[in-house]
Every structure is written in structure tokens, then in C-alpha cells.
Amino acid sequence: MKGGLAAAAVAAMATGAQAAYPHHRRAHEMFRRGGEVCVPTCTTIWTTYYGEPTLVPNPPSAPKPTKEAVTTHEAVKPKPTTVHEVPTYEAPKPVAPTTTKVVPVIPVPTPEEYKCPTPGTYTFPATTMTVTESTTVCVGETTKVPAGTHTMGGVTTIVETATTVTCPYAKETEHEGVVTSVIETTTYVCPSAGTYTIAPITKTCEEETVIVYPVPTSYAPGTYTAPEQVVTVTETDYVYVCPYSQSGVPATTKAPEAPKPQPPKETKPVYEVPKSKPEVTKQEQPTKPVYEVPSKVPETPKAPVYSVPETPASTKPVYEKPSEAPKPKTPKKPSSSGNLQGGNDHYGITYTPYVASTGKCKGADQVDQDIAALKEAGFQIIRSYSTDCDTLETVAPACKKHGIDMIVGVFVKASGCTYETPDVKAQVDAYAEWAQWDQVKLFTVGNEAIMNKFCSPQQLKELVTVVKEKCSGYTGPYTIAETLDIWEREDVQGAICDIVDVTGANIHPYFNPNTTPDMAGEFVAGQLEILRGICKGNDVINLECGWPSSGNCNGVACPGKSEQAKAIKSIRESCGDKTVFFSFENDLWKEPGSCNCEQSWGCASSFTGY
Numbered sequence: 372m373k374g375g376l377a378a379a380a381v382a383a384m385a386t387g388a389q390a391a392y393p394h395h396r397r398a399h400e401m402f403r404r405g406g407e408v409c410v411p412t413c414t415t416i417w418t419t420y421y422g423e424p425t426l427v428p429n430p431p432s433a434p435k436p437t438k439e440a441v442t443t444h445e446a447v448k449p450k451p452t453t454v455h456e457v458p459t460y461e462a463p464k465p466v467a468p469t470t471t472k473v474v475p476v477i478p479v480p481t482p483e484e485y486k487c488p489t490p491g492t493y494t495f496p497a498t499t500m501t502v503t504e505s506t507t508v509c510v511g512e513t514t515k516v517p518a519g520t521h522t523m524g525g526v527t528t529i530v531e532t533a534t535t536v537t538c539p540y541a542k543e544t545e546h547e548g549v550v551t552s553v554i555e556t557t558t559y560v561c562p563s564a565g566t567y568t569i570a571p572i573t574k575t576c577e578e579e580t581v582i583v584y585p586v587p588t589s590y591a592p593g594t595y596t597a598p599e600q601v602v603t604v605t606e607t608d609y610v611y612v613c614p615y616s617q618s619g620v621p622a623t624t625k626a627p628e629a630p631k632p633q634p635p636k637e638t639k640p641v642y643e644v645p646k647s648k649p650e651v652t653k654q655e656q657p658t659k660p661v662y663e664v665p666s667k668v669p670e671t672p673k674a675p676v677y678s679v680p681e682t683p684a685s686t687k688p689v690y691e692k693p694s695e696a697p698k699p700k701t702p703k704k705p706s707s708s709g710n711l712q713g714g715n716d717h718y719g720i721t722y723t724p725y726v727a728s729t730g731k732c733k734g735a736d737q738v739d740q741d742i743a744a745l746k747e748a749g750f751q752i753i754r755s756y757s758t759d760c761d762t763l764e765t766v767a768p769a770c771k772k773h774g775i776d777m778i779v780g781v782f783v784k785a786s787g788c789t790y791e792t793p794d795v796k797a798q799v800d801a802y803a804e805w806a807q808w809d810q811v812k813l814f815t816v817g818n819e820a821i822m823n824k825f826c827s828p829q830q831l832k833e834l835v836t837v838v839k840e841k842c843s844g845y846t847g848p849y850t851i852a853e854t855l856d857i858w859e860r861e862d863v864q865g866a867i868c869d870i871v872d873v874t875g876a877n878i879h880p881y882f883n884p885n886t887t888p889d890m891a892g893e894f895v896a897g898q899l900e901i902l903r904g905i906c907k908g909n910d911v912i913n914l915e916c917g918w919p920s921s922g923n924c925n926g927v928a929c930p931g932k933s934e935q936a937k938a939i940k941s942i943r944e945s946c947g948d949k950t951v952f953f954s955f956e957n958d959l960w961k962e963p964g965s966c967n968c969e970q971s972w973g974c975a976s977s978f979t980g981y
Contacts, residue, residue, distance in 0.1 A: 479506050480595035487602075487609040497599040502592050509541045509552035509585035512786045514794040517579050523786065523793040524584045525571030529830070530561045540570035541585035552585035566833075568791055586786065602963065605728070711813060711848070711873060711912045716947035717978055719752035719778065720745060721915060721954040724760045727973075730960030732760040735769075741955065742769035748978040750775065754914060754951045756818055757782035758801045771810055778914070778951065780815040780852075781838060788817075788826035790837040799841050808845040813873060814838070815914065818852045821863060828866035835870050848872035852914045855898055858905045868906035876902050877915035879953075880938065881968075884926025888918060888937035892945030899946055916942060917953035922968025930968055939977045 480500045487493050514523060526540050536559045544551050559569045572584050712718065722741065724733045733741075745753065753775055755762050759782075770777050781798045790796055816835045820826040826834065835849060850873040857863055858876060868874075878898045880891040895916055902911045918938035919930040942950060957973035 478502070479508050479590050480597075481508065481510070487604040489607055490604050492601065492603050495597075495600045495602065498597040500595045502590050502595065505589060505591055507539050507554050507587055507589045509554060510588040511552075511583045512586045512784070514582055514584075514784075514786060516576065516582055516793065516797070518577055520573060520575045521582065521793055522571045522573050523582065524586060525568040526587065527566065527568050527787050527789055527791070528561070529566045531564050533563055534561045535559070536561060536567075536569065538569060539587045541572070541587050542570070543572060543585060554587055566789055566791065568787075568789075598965070605959070711910055711949070713751050713948040715749055715751075716943040717749060717950070717952060718948050719754055719951040720750050720975060721951060722753040722755060722766065723954070723958075724762060724766055725958065725960065727956050728959050730958075733765070735765045738765040739769045739772070742766070742773050742775060745955070745975065746773040746775055748975065750978075752776040752778060752812055752951070754778040754780070754815075756780045756815075758798045763801060763805045767805070767807060767810060771807070776812045777810050778813040778815060779811050780818065781834075783817045783820040783825050783831075783834070785823075785825050788820065788830040788834055790834065790841070795834070799838055803841050803844075806842075806844050808847070811845060811847055813875075813912070814842070814845060814847065814849045815852050815875060816849065819854065819857075819877065820851070821853055822857050828860075828863045832866040832870055835867075839870075848910070850875035850912070850914075852877055854878075855902055858902065864905060868909070871906065872909060874902055874906045874909045874911045875914045876911075878913050879916060880942075881918050881928045881930065882925060884928055887927050888929075888934040889941050891918060891938040892941035892943070895942055895950065896945040899949060911949065913946065913950040915953040916950045917972050917974050919966070919968035919971045920957075920973070921971040922963070922966050925966065930971065935974060936977055939974055 478500055479502060485493065485495050512524070524541060526538050528536055528538070530536070537556065538559070539554050539556050542553055542555050544553065557570055559567065561567050574582050574584065576582065722745070724738050724741075725731065726733055742753070753766070753770060755766060755777065757780055767777065779802065781795060781802075783792075783795060786792055786794060788795075790799060816838055817826060817831055820831055821828060831851060835851070839849065848871075850871045851867060852875050853863070855876050855878065858874065876898070878895050880886045880894040883894060886894045895913060899911055899913060903909075918935045920932045920935045922930040924930070939952070942952075952974055954972050955975050957971050959970050961969045963969055
């Protein structure tokens with residue numbers, strides 16, 4: 372599961388100015404809040420200029436009176452002397468002071484950043500913020516790209532006819548080396564039906580790097596809270612990002628897409644218990660843990676609010692295994708990959724090639740050792756989520772060497788749900804070029820992309836169709852990875868069932884508050900039975916399933932090492948041959964999350980031989 376947690380944004384709009392947030396911690400300086408305004412004043416400076424000095428002779432004094440005869444002399448006429456005119460300059464006229472309008476900054480609940488200079492335990496206080504009007508700001512998104520010129524971001528819209536679109540978009544400006552992101556509005560003419568990306572951003576890099584780019588994000592009016600967090604930091608100069616959430620609505624939503632913007636929904640998905648079938652008591656689970664791709668600093672996973680119907684404490688889900696396994700109908704089209712079922716009680720496990728402590732990419736030798744150990748433990752297949760961290764260059768060869776099949780995937784983030792989205796295109800093109808399809812048993816497009824509102828059902832259907840076209844050499848089954856409650860939606864079934872061969876779900880018993888570790892297997896088996904009836908004739912598979920070894924209790928579902936061992940044993944006994952266990956090892960580079968459990972899902976050591 373991926374997160375995308377954490378973020379900041381800067382936006383300047385006609386009604387206000389916003390600033391704050393980098394996405395992925397290390398790029399904070401791009402998106403700093405600026406609230407000071409300089410009002411210019413006027414000062415008049417007077418300067419006098421003088422010419423060269425000139426001597427002017429004084430006239431002789433008058434003769435003193437005398438009694439004697441006085442001889443009169445003619446007065447001496449002074450010689451003419453040139454007097455230089457002293458130049459004068461007109462004083463500059465005072466300039467009337469100009470008035471600068473101070474644009475008020477509307478506070479928005481972009482994630483709060485806290486810098487942890489040294490390793491240790493930090494407590495971050497709870498914060499509450501009220502948004503009084505709908506506000507759109509820039510939120511940083513990241514994608515890892517190779518050297519070269521890349522186009523990303525923008526606003527993607529799908530139109531059925533020629534349409535003129537007016538929508539907000541994110542724009543970057545640079546002044547004296549400081550990059551600022553602002554929100555502007557543009558009008559775009561879509562000449563015909565199709566998918567258009569409006570105002571994308573182009574960036575050039577000289578080497579492989581993680582690029583940060585702005586994405587318009589809207590906040591609805593309401594009260595947002597960031598709960599108190601206690602975080603243990605193991606590295607220096609670590610930046611922790613604490614996200615806000617709003618009760619009843621998503622913490623953030625994408626800026627409305629044109630041509631007809633839809634307002635953000637005011638409620639989060641409520642996970643209701645589906646109608647029960649005979650002998651099966653079914654509970655729904657939220658969708659944690661979240662698979663994440665690490666950046667230089669891991670993202671903070673979002674902590675959605677889930678509502679689970681209350682169940683009497685004494686009620687225990689009862690699953691009665693049928694005497695004969697249900698026989699699925701013949702798939703709609705031939706599959707070269709055969710039935711997705713293991714020959715033992717632990718069919719597969721998720722594997723991502725990241726160093727557990729840092730999130731950096733593992734080398735080929737370490738990957739080879741990991742895959743060899745999984746083969747020794749009896750696993751027959753591994754699930755990877757994308758092509759990142761050289762998966763096709765290190766994981767795939769190791770799987771081929773040791774005889775382990777693969778479930779490959781295209782990961783979809785908030786940056787877009789189309790083939791034109793840069794990180795999606797890079798993954799699909801990499802698979803098409805690799806083309807080692809004899810190693811692939813299942814192709815998964817998206818991981819909880821509908822649940823996270825990264826894709827609509829129709830958008831995900833179109834993306835699956837494009838992936839099939841680009842990877843035409845692969846003739847095996849396709850699926851998407853969602854939770855059971857998403858699969859039960861009629862719009863999802865209507866869009867997806869006809870284009871997938873396998874109904875794949877992420878099923879985590881820990882997130883059902885009425886499930887104890889020793890009941891985990893019964894819960895998962897019951898969920899798989901319900902899943903089997905979603906897309907008639909499809910095979911089913913549990914694409915993610917595990918139990919954390921540390922964290923907070925969720926009702927009677929408590930984590931711990933012994934609890935994890937009990938849960939894994941229960942799942943293996945009930946439906947391990949249809950389950951991909953989550954995950955290979957603990958991911959200490961992740962944030963602990965609201966359950967304080969995101970780092971502790973590693974379970975490979977629970978299997979004999981590892």
C-alpha cells in the first residue's frame with residue numbers, strides 16, 4: 372500500500388493569498404508561508420549647490436570733518452568685477468504616498484511540519500483549525516524520474532464532446548532563485564471528445580531525482596484537527612509532517628475537474644456490513660496498512676476515519692467451510708497463468724526492495740538473498756506494486772533465478788489516473804519494454820485507487836484498457852486491488868467486472884474491531900466467499916493480509932508478536948492458499964500512522980524455513 376501522506380502548498384488567488392507546504396519534506400523552501408507586506412513611504416531630500424567664491428571690494432570710508440580747508444578729490448570708481456551667478460535647483464516635488472492593499476491570508480489545514488534535529492521521542496501537540504470558506508491551494512506532489520525533460524502536473528479532464536473548460540491550475544514562478552507556486556484560472560478549448568491535460572508543468576533534470584510539482588487541492592469549510600502525535604525519530608534533521616483531518620469529510624480533495632466541477636463530498640466512505648449470507652457473519656474492515664513508496668523522507672500516511680457497525684462483544688463471526696470447494700465458472704477468456712491458488716497454506720507475500728531502516732533501494736545481491744529466503748520458506752509468488760526502486764532490474768531476475776512467480780502492478784497516485792500521467796506512463800512503458808511475461812501470474816492496475824479517490828471507476832476502467840493495449844504481449848489475467856466495500860458498489864461492478872479476470876481485494880482482519888487474532892482466518896475466509904459473488908465467473912484472491920506485531924488495539928484486535936503469530940496461523944489454516952501475506956519485513960522508514968502500527972507488518976519470520 373502507498374501513502375502519500377504529507378504535504379504543503381502555496382497559492383495566490385483573486386480572493387486571497389495562501390502559502391505553506393512542500394510535499395515530501397525536503398522541498399519545504401519552495402512553499403513557505405509569507406505574510407509580511409512592506410508599505411513604501413516618501414522622504415524629501417533638499418540639496419543646495421554653491422558657485423566659486425568672489426571678492427567684492429568695500430567702498431572707501433567717508434572723510435572726517437575738519438576745520439581746515441579741505442581739498443576735494445574725485446571718488447575712486449571701483450573697477451567692474453564679474454559676479455558669478457550661483458545656480459539654483461528646484462527641489463524635487465514630494466511624491467504622494469501610494470497605498471498597498473494587504474491581502475488577508477486565509478488559513479488552510481495543510482500539514483504542519485516539525486523539525487527533529489536529533490534522534491529521540493518527540494510529542495507534537497494537537498491543533499485545531501477552522502476553514503470558513505472553500506479554498507484552493509497548491510499541494511506538492513512528487514515523482515521519481517530519470518535524467519531528461521519531463522511533463523507532469525496539470526489538470527486532467529475527460530470530455531465527451533467539444534467543450535470549453537474553465538478551471539484552476541497550479542503555476543510555478545521563480546524570482547531570485549525562489550520558486551513559488553500559485554493558483555491561476557485558465558480557459559481551455561477541447562476541440563473534440565477525449566482526455567486532456569490542461570497547463571502541465573515541464574521540468575528538466577540532469578540525473579535521476581525526485582521532482583516536486585504543485586497540484587491544485589481544495590479544502591471545504593469546516594473544522595480540521597491534527598491529533599497529538601508521539602513520534603520516535605532515529606535519524607538527524609528529520610522533518611515530521613502531521614496532517615489535519617476533518618470529521619465527516621476528507622482532509623483534502625482534488626480541485627474540481629472541468630467541465631462541470633463537482634463539490635467535494637461531505638462524508639467519508641462509511642464501511643457498512645453487507646447483507647449476510649447463510650452461515651457467514653461478515654464484517655467490513657478499513658483499508659490499512661498503506662503501501663508507500665519512500666522518498667528521501669517518508670510521507671505521513673493519511674489516517675481516514677472509519678465507521679464500523681457495533682456488534683455485541685459476545686458475537687463471534689462463524690464461518691463453516693463447505694464440504695466441497697465452490698467451483699468457479701469458466702473465465703470469460705483464456706488465461707495463460709492458470710488458477711491463482713497455492714499448493715500449500717502460504718501462497719504469496721508482498722515484497723518491496725527497500726532497506727527497512729532507511730527506505731533506500733536495496734542492491735541486487737540483497738534482493739537475491741531475500742527472494743532465495745522466501746523460496747526456502749515455501750512461498751510460490753511475490754506481489755510487487757510498481758516498477759520503482761529497480762524492481763524489474765533486481766526483483767524480477769531474482770524471482771526467475773529462484774523459481775518464484777510474480778504479481779506485478781501499476782501504482783496510481785493523486786497525480787493522475789491516466790496513461791498520460793508521467794509516473795503511470797513510466798511504469799506501463801517499463802513493463803512493455805521488459806516483457807518477461809512468463810514470470811507474471813497476475814497484473815494489478817491500481818492499489819486502492821478508487822477508495823483513495825485517485826480514480827473514478829470509469830477512469831480506472833479506461834486505464835486498465837490502455838495497459839492491456841500497451842502490454843499486449845501479456846495474455847494472463849488482470850485485476851484491480853480494492854477493499855470489499857468498494858467492490859460491492861454497483862458503479863464499481865458495472866465499470867470493472869467486464870474488464871478483469873480476477874476479483875482481487877485487500878483484506879485485513881486487524882481493522883475489524885470485533886476480530887481477535889485467533890479469529891482472523893474465519894474472518895478472511897468469510898470475506899473471500901462474499902468476494903466470489905461480486906463478478907460472476909471470476910476467480911478471487913486476497914492480495915494483502917496480515918497482522919501487526921506492535922501498535923494500538925482496535926477493539927479486541929490487538930497487535931503484538933504473539934498475536935501476530937496466532938493471526939498468521941489462523942489465516943494459513945483457513946485460506947492461506949488464496950492469500951498474499953503482508954509483508955516481507957517491518958518498514959521502519961514509514962510513519963507509525965494513527966494506529967501506531969504501520970511500521971510493524973513484517974511477517975516472513977512467521978513461516979517455517981525463513
